[in-house]
Amino acid sequence: MPRSTRTPVIIIGGGIAGLAAAARLAAQGIPATLLEAKARLGGRVHTIYQGSTPIELGAEFIHGQNKALMKTIHEARLSVREVCLRHLLFSEGTLKKQTLFQAIEEVFDAIDLRKPDQSFRSFLDAHVFDEQARQIALHYVEGFNAAHADRISVHALLHAEQAADRINGSWQGRLTRGYAGLVRFLERRINNAGGRILPEAVVKRVTWKEGSAEVVYSHRGKPKTETGSAVIVTLPIGIWKSDKVVFQPAFTEKRHAAHELEFGNVSKIILQFRRQWWPKSLDGFIHAPAEPLPTWWTSGALLTGWAGGPHADVLLRLSPARLKALCLDVLSRIFSEPRSRLESRLLQVHTYDWLRDPDVRGAYSYIPVNGLELPKILAAPLCDTLFFAGEAMVFDAQTGTVFGALESGLRAADEVIKHWRETR
Numbered sequence: 241m242p243r244s245t246r247t248p249v250i251i252i253g254g255g256i257a258g259l260a261a262a263a264r265l266a267a268q269g270i271p272a273t274l275l276e277a278k279a280r281l282g283g284r285v286h287t288i289y290q291g292s293t294p295i296e297l298g299a300e301f302i303h304g305q306n307k308a309l310m311k312t313i314h315e316a317r318l319s320v321r322e323v324c325l326r327h328l329l330f331s332e333g334t335l336k337k338q339t340l341f342q343a344i345e346e347v348f349d350a351i352d353l354r355k356p357d358q359s360f361r362s363f364l365d366a367h368v369f370d371e372q373a374r375q376i377a378l379h380y381v382e383g384f385n386a387a388h389a390d391r392i393s394v395h396a397l398l399h400a401e402q403a404a405d406r407i408n409g410s411w412q413g414r415l416t417r418g419y420a421g422l423v424r425f426l427e428r429r430i431n432n433a434g435g436r437i438l439p440e441a442v443v444k445r446v447t448w449k450e451g452s453a454e455v456v457y458s459h460r461g462k463p464k465t466e467t468g469s470a471v472i473v474t475l476p477i478g479i480w481k482s483d484k485v486v487f488q489p490a491f492t493e494k495r496h497a498a499h500e501l502e503f504g505n506v507s508k509i510i511l512q513f514r515r516q517w518w519p520k521s522l523d524g525f526i527h528a529p530a531e532p533l534p535t536w537w538t539s540g541a542l543l544t545g546w547a548g549g550p551h552a553d554v555l556l557r558l559s560p561a562r563l564k565a566l567c568l569d570v571l572s573r574i575f576s577e578p579r580s581r582l583e584s585r586l587l588q589v590h591t592y593d594w595l596r597d598p599d600v601r602g603a604y605s606y607i608p609v610n611g612l613e614l615p616k617i618l619a620a621p622l623c624d625t626l627f628f629a630g631e632a633m634v635f636d637a638q639t640g641t642v643f644g645a646l647e648s649g650l651r652a653a654d655e656v657i658k659h660w661r662e663t664r
């Protein structure tokens with residue numbers, strides 16, 4: 241028989257959503273146990289260090305100034321560095337300055353929420369745009385949203401842009417010492433307030449009825465059970481889609497919603513050089529829509545390559561050696577430098593395969609055509625017993641962000657706290 245323990249609230253998943261929920265419950269004196277499949281916390285926030293240089297294998301940027309995230313960063317006393325927003329376009333063999341957002345705005349201005357929803361691809365096909373603006377908008381939508389243009393909803397895109405405008409979304413920052421600082425801070429908060437965190441606890445099954453739930457998990461290979469009166473589920477959409485965690489009774493509407501929601505792919509490759517060899521005037525972002533790795537950005541001696549959506553699907557099939565060779569080829573074209581010279585300056589290549597990570601199975605979610613309600617369906621609590629959070633369960637279409645995950649975790653914790661107070 242598996243060993244059984246009882247805690248009032250069980251949280252599944254130790255990414256930002258789960259940690260934020262656990263920290264808020266702990267601060268309110270509500271005992272909670274967080275079960276995380278991996279030996280490390282943070283989920284899709286995954287910073288490694290090369291000496292003192294943080295390398296972000298997952299989330300890297302603070303997109304805009306979301307209140308909850310900025311408040312947490314402030315409380316954690318983490319230092320933030322503003323990102324250089326110079327955008328250069330590599331086209332026809334030359335690098336030139338690009339007013340990226342002007343082109344994107346031109347295209348987005350034509351989205352009309354009064355018209356039926358459609359995919360971004362159908363929308364582009366139905367309108368006449370300057371060819372370069374069209375290419376840039378397509379490159380931006382696929383890259384930023386990890387999306388396929390023929391699946392992503394234009395209504396969701398516009399809602400997300402409007403929501404981004406409300407938080408000064410064009411501002412970008414980085415945590416100077418890496419996003420892991422945020423994870424460590426939340427972990428400390430939970431521990432200091434008496435919360436319980438259990439790494440290497442892979443949840444297999446949740447059997448529930450109103451007012452109680454039993455969570456079966458494997459802890460370092462041994463079967464265990466935890467029972468509680470509420471569970472906060474923060475599983476990534478890739479895990480929802482895989483049906484790896486069984487809920488009894490099952491919830492059909494939510495399962496359908498998770499299957500309908502898109503979970504996109506990203507390929508992120510970080511080339512760490514011995515020192516910065518390119519001129520400071522090229523610092524910022526480089527967009528090369530015709531290249532297999534179409535987006536690049538600089539940070540100290542790091543050059544990071546990024547592809548989302550269809551480009552990422554292709555790159556994720558390459559071996560690490562082939563990927564490295566491809567990166568060097570692309571950079572050699574962009575910077576007009578011989579490949580051998582680039583290679584001699586290279587210290588290390590870092591990448592992480594989120595698609596094959598068994599606890600994530602993709603990068604982040606985006607909303608398909610007519611799917612604006614899906615996050616709400618997924619986030620709705622069930623019988624004041626099961627509560628839901630995670631980057632996909634945000635209500636302003638800004639899926640796939642750290643701040644969205646954080647806010648969703650706080651929202652789910654508040655739902656539990658409200659119920660807790662009403663029933664005690």
Ligand SMILES: Cc1cc2nc3c(=O)[nH]c(=O)nc-3n(C[C@H](O)[C@H](O)[C@H](O)COP(=O)(O)OP(=O)(O)OC[C@H]3O[C@@H](n4cnc5c(N)ncnc54)[C@H](O)[C@@H]3O)c2cc1C
Nearest residue numbers: 253255256257277283284299300301443599630631641642
């Ligand atoms: C390559 C990449 C780059 C990104 N860049 C940015 C960026 O620059 N800025 C930004 O804001 N966002 C970025 N994001 C998105 C951001 O990382 C996520 O939106 C956010 O971290 C998700 O947090 P979460 O808590 O919802 O999910 P997760 O972080 O995925 O947490 C879920 C947790 O559940 C655990 N789990 C899974 N199955 C089980 C199980 N059976 N039992 C127990 N635990 C389980 C997982 O191990 C994981 O730790 C990026 C994502 C990726 C992949």
